[in-house]
Amino acid sequence: MTAQSADSCAGSLTVVGLGPGHPAQRTHAVTEALAAATDIVGYRTYVDFAGPFRTEQRLHASDNRVELGRARHAFELAAAGARVVVVSSGDPGVFAMATAVLEALDQADDPAWPSVQLRILPGVSAAQAAAALAGGPLGHDFCALSLSDNLKPWSEIERRLALVCEADLVLALYNPRSLTRPDQFGQALTLIRGHRAADTVVVLGHDISRPGERLTITSLAALDPEQADMRTLVIVGSSRTRRIERPDGGCWVYTPRFY
């Protein structure tokens, strides 16, 4: 197959961020890409979030933890001429599908794949959605870390946590805890408690903008690791992060711009 014939039959692959869940928290560009797709590829839960679809749109829903296989399947469909959309929760560029798609392209053994028209459409990530509901905890320097050791050694996660705590960054922690690694979030909290005061503000965002949404504002001392699971986004404040009491009994959380 010559480069030209590969070009002429190649379709498109658009990786879209659905945002935290509710369709109103999605960009117009993503809504348009979903409407224009011939094929929708993704983890079953997110394909369900992305709908409804028209009868002629083909849905390719798969289980979690098969990101690379899903990405390769999307390239195969696009190389055959389809307008493929890969759906991702949040922002596809933040611990999500954009990287898996680029890994598949990097390892491509099919010469047609590089000719597929590839686009990434960003979205609102889980940390941003939780932060917005809580106020403005990410208003100053922050970091986004995944606590999952499926893809990196736990010792490296602990080393990074110690350094970002020393840097006094606000921490946005993705994938804090799962059934297969129930104890590591507690270990991470022990480490963080060694660096930050007991009254440091902690925000837990669970299923934000989805059914069952739950926002919890607590302190580092009071936080019980059992309060988090794989669908919880944890924000640990810096030494400057503050609370404002609300008339309704709740509070706002923010990190001042001034240091």
Added chain:
Amino acid sequence: MTAQSADSCAGSLTVVGLGPGHPAQRTHAVTEALAAATDIVGYRTYVDFAGPFRTEQRLHASDNRVELGRARHAFELAAAGARVVVVSSGDPGVFAMATAVLEALDQADDPAWPSVQLRILPGVSAAQAAAALAGGPLGHDFCALSLSDNLKPWSEIERRLALVCEADLVLALYNPRSLTRPDQFGQALTLIRGHRAADTVVVLGHDISRPGERLTITSLAALDPEQADMRTLVIVGSSRTRRIERPDGGCWVYTPRFY
């Protein structure tokens, strides 16, 4: 004024993220809030981006660097019963207006302000827009730092940079350089070059999704500080960030999920 009368006359204040620039990169919730507003408050450039508006909608455009005054004005209007929208570029929660609005609330001397119905609507931040156009450089652990020392001492910025470099995080650098502090970005680069290899991938996003959009992919060694200004978002890769050559002569940049 009793709490109840404060309640009965209070309007609403919604802080919205316009995203990187183009209206298609905005969420539906933000578009709806803009349409429902009686009063729009913001930095002149962003009020212009947020339009067009209807004749009866009142625009309150102000200069840059008066964030707190703008936030206080927004509360005054809302406390008097208006449906106020404060516009912010990117995500209001990331180095933008959400924090200024909460600072104003924290320091409120008017008992009506806490009764204003306050909401923050997130958006796509500049780092996410630049990352999406480049591929997936933020696909693994990263940090977002502002290099402006208007609000924190330069020594603290250097201390944080050294720690996040040691943690091997991808760096998303906001406000890298301005007319009033032309030399600090060069100083920051000197520090980063002490920690990262010469061929480390660097992405510069300038006015992404606005007129004059420019994406530059270069290396830490080749980067000239003059390439950045206040409207440039700089992403410095980690030791793992990679390039993939594209058939069009450009390249994709991504940070693998595996460490």
